[in-house]
Amino acid sequence: MVSVKLDHLSKYFGSVKAVDNLNLKxxxxxxxxxxxPSGCGKTTTLLMIAGIYKPTKGRIFFDDVDVTExxxxxxxxGMVFQSYALYPHMKVYDNIAFPLKLKKVPxxxxxxxxxxxxxxxxxxxxxxxxxRQLSGGQQQRVALAxxxxxxxxxxxxxxxxxxxxxxxxVMMRAEIKRLQKELKITTIYVTHxxxxxxxxADRIAVMNEGKLQQFSTPDxxxxxxxxxxxxxxxxxPPMNLIDATFVEKSDGYYVDAGSFQLKLREDLGKMAKKNxxxxxxxxxxxPEHLIISTTPAxxxxxxxxxxxxxEPLGRDLIVNVKIGExxxxxxxxxxxxxxxxxxxxxxxxYDKIHIFDKKTEVAVI
Amino acid sequence: MSTSQGGRKIKVKRSLAYYRVRRILVKAVxxxxxxxxxxxxxxxxxxxxxxxxxxxxxxxxxxxxxxxKGWRFLWQSIKFGEVxxxxxxxxxxxxxxxxxxxxxxxxxxxxxxxxxxxRLNVPYREPLLLLxxxxxxxxxITLLIAIFYLLNSMGLINTLLGVIIAKAALEIxxxxxxxxxxxxxxxxxxxxxxxxxxxxxLKAWYKVVLPIVKPGIAAIAIFAFLAGWNEFIxxxxxxxxxRLYPLSIHVYQLIGEFRYIDYTLLAATALFYCIPPLxxxxxxxKAFMKVPVVGVRGA
Numbered sequence: 001m002v003s004v005k006l007d008h009l010s011k012y013f014g015s016v017k018a019v020d021n022l023n024l025k026x027x028x029x030x031x032x033x034x035x036x037p038s039g040c041g042k043t044t045t046l047l048m049i050a051g052i053y054k055p056t057k058g059r060i061f062f063d064d065v066d067v068t069e070x071x072x073x074x075x076x077x078g079m080v081f082q083s084y085a086l087y088p089h090m091k092v093y094d095n096i097a098f099p100l101k102l103k104k105v106p107x108x109x110x111x112x113x114x115x116x117x118x119x120x121x122x123x124x125x126x127x128x129x130x131x132r133q134l135s136g137g138q139q140q141r142v143a144l145a146x147x148x149x150x151x152x153x154x155x156x157x158x159x160x161x162x163x164x165x166x167x168x169x170v171m172m173r174a175e176i177k178r179l180q181k182e183l184k185i186t187t188i189y190v191t192h193x194x195x196x197x198x199x200x201a202d203r204i205a206v207m208n209e210g211k212l213q214q215f216s217t218p219d220x221x222x223x224x225x226x227x228x229x230x231x232x233x234x235x236x237p238p239m240n241l242i243d244a245t246f247v248e249k250s251d252g253y254y255v256d257a258g259s260f261q262l263k264l265r266e267d268l269g270k271m272a273k274k275n276x277x278x279x280x281x282x283x284x285x286x287p288e289h290l291i292i293s294t295t296p297a298x299x300x301x302x303x304x305x306x307x308x309x310x311e312p313l314g315r316d317l318i319v320n321v322k323i324g325e326x327x328x329x330x331x332x333x334x335x336x337x338x339x340x341x342x343x344x345x346x347x348x349x350y351d352k353i354h355i356f357d358k359k360t361e362v363a364v365i
Numbered sequence: 366m367s368t369s370q371g372g373r374k375i376k377v378k379r380s381l382a383y384y385r386v387r388r389i390l391v392k393a394v395x396x397x398x399x400x401x402x403x404x405x406x407x408x409x410x411x412x413x414x415x416x417x418x419x420x421x422x423x424x425x426x427x428x429x430x431x432x433x434k435g436w437r438f439l440w441q442s443i444k445f446g447e448v449x450x451x452x453x454x455x456x457x458x459x460x461x462x463x464x465x466x467x468x469x470x471x472x473x474x475x476x477x478x479x480x481x482x483x484r485l486n487v488p489y490r491e492p493l494l495l496l497x498x499x500x501x502x503x504x505x506i507t508l509l510i511a512i513f514y515l516l517n518s519m520g521l522i523n524t525l526l527g528v529i530i531a532k533a534a535l536e537i538x539x540x541x542x543x544x545x546x547x548x549x550x551x552x553x554x555x556x557x558x559x560x561x562x563x564x565x566x567l568k569a570w571y572k573v574v575l576p577i578v579k580p581g582i583a584a585i586a587i588f589a590f591l592a593g594w595n596e597f598i599x600x601x602x603x604x605x606x607x608r609l610y611p612l613s614i615h616v617y618q619l620i621g622e623f624r625y626i627d628y629t630l631l632a633a634t635a636l637f638y639c640i641p642p643l644x645x646x647x648x649x650x651k652a653f654m655k656v657p658v659v660g661v662r663g664a
Contacts (some may be wrong), residue, residue: 052557072560079561085554089576102563146562 002062002153003028009058018044020210029184033201041210042190078147082159086131093127099150155187228361244283259324263300275364284354290330291347303346416632435633460611466529467593475540483548497538523605540585547581583649
């Protein structure tokens with residue numbers, strides 16, 4: 001088990017910067033997720049760590065050893081691909097045993113290790129089958145077994161759950177997390193699903209357009225997103241982001257969005273004034289941090305609007321509230337009875353708001 | 366005609382009987398066309414078989430006077446007046462050597478070249494592929510003199526090896542082009558997994574990729590074998606010793622060299638000529654055509 005360091009890592013395909021100046025330090029035994037939309041460079045990063053892609057610039061270290069020039073076969077990494085990439089002409093047993101056969105491990109030892117890892121993943125009854133005879137979930141387990149059997153330094157996983165049905169995905173998420181904790185193997189997990197990343201990873205590296213946006217714990221990403229992209233990407237439903245103006249008046253600091261105005265707490269107003277490069281801002285608040293009131297609330301810290309659309313989800317009720325030209329989502333208790341067109345007030349919790357500089361898109365509160 | 370469905374009228378344009386009759390008519394027309402197109406080929410092979418076991422054939426394919434005289438070449442040399450043709454088995458061996466040689470050389474080189482064109486960063490890959498097709502359109506006969514000169518300078522005139530090399534060289538481009546398509550269909554993930562598991566590039570090609578493209582290997586092997594088996598013009602030009610003649614020349618000698626044509630013998634020899642490629646085809650099918658459906662889901 002090793003630590004992994006990516007030092008100014010870049011990968012260019014012609015003029016396209018797939019990964020641009022990525023710096024990451026992953027601790028020994030840590031489970032980190034590379035999270036971002038399609039095309040953000042997370043799979044390219046993974047393939048560079050595996051040694052399949054050669055970086056254009058930068059270095060990769062396993063502990064303090066520079067492995068940048070090492071071919072994949074010498075890096076001792078285990079990898080699970082999105083498509084599982086099982087060898088179709090080999091039975092499950094041979095698929096799992098393949099890395100050990102290449103290492104010229106004695107036959108008895110191979111047999112012992114294959115059966116042990118197969119039992120751990122509950123696929124020991126499938127060893128005689130071919131990949132085409134397995135379900136998606138079973139294939140995924142075989143791919144995982146093949147990655148784990150070689151006692152790798154690092155485990156790399158490229159969206160391994162994306163081809164599974166929702167129920168199986170939820171089950172396997174917990175299974176993989178438990179396994180990682182038990183084996184204490186340094187794991188780098190690529191996904192575009194923020195729920196997956198938030199629930200599984202110790203820390204998450206959010207990427208966009210080849211650049212690292214933020215590398216923090218799930219908690220910090222959720223509560224203290226560093227910029228508009230992270231704020232909008234993390235959280236389901238996503239954070240409400242509204243263009244507004246920061247206004248300083250004689251009686252305090254205000255957020256003016258045109259259709260509504262909010263008075264900021266003194267300390268927040270001062271912090272915003274200090275860090276903003278201009279008065280143009282983006283005001284952010286998560287749907288779950290808004291309280292819906294059917295009776296008038298304090299005007300300075302509430303927004304008046306009309307119920308536009310209701311989205312019942314069983315456990316929650318997403319209420320789309322129209323305020324002028326803005327539509328703000330809020331989450332309410334499913335027991336709350338609302339009708340479209342009904343007047344409501346959204347009450348703000350000042351500890352849960354975010355203000356971003358519109359020019360730099362960086363968080364100031 | 367129309368029916369009512371919840372207040373909205375559904376227009377029924379034609380009756381059920383119309384669609385049934387139309388389906389039968391379409392099938393009848395299709396089968397008629399297919400039968401008309403394949404019947405001549407079937408009749409030809411029927412004639413070949415009938416002629417090989419009878420002295421005369423009436424109305425194209427009805428045999429009369431059953432005989433196995435035509436198959437005497439299997440156990441004795443054929444004599445036409447003063448000319449004695451060599452026994453058949455060494456001739457078959459020559460054909461097998463040529464066909465086998467072309468197959469081995471073509472498959473070996475095409476597999477490596479096809480993989481390189483499919484996977485590696487080959488400069489000018491697209492123009493090269495177009496050139497391969499263009500070159501394949503070249504009839505071999507136009508290169509006869511040039512090849513003769515080359516083989517002569519290498520001391521390969523009047524050798525089976527000379528014929529094998531010349532034939533394989535002209536067949537390799539097409540074989541490469543064909544097998545490249547099969548390599549293109551192998552998911553890159555599977556190869557990447559092999560690299561991560563501990564294979565070098567060559568090992569991954571040999572242990573993982575090749576088994577997946579077995580049907581492709583079978584295809585080019587069959588084509589190569591047929592090309593070598595049917596090879597005539599190079600054999601006729603570059604082989605001077607009759608003991609080196611393959612079956613294609615042997616059949617030619619039964620027709621071209623004599624005024625009198627023993628059709629029974631000719632038909633039997635021609636039928637015998639078809640057998641080894643069929644056997645090769647069956648063997649290759651069994652060995653290579655178990656298609657491993659690549660075990661992937663989704664992407």
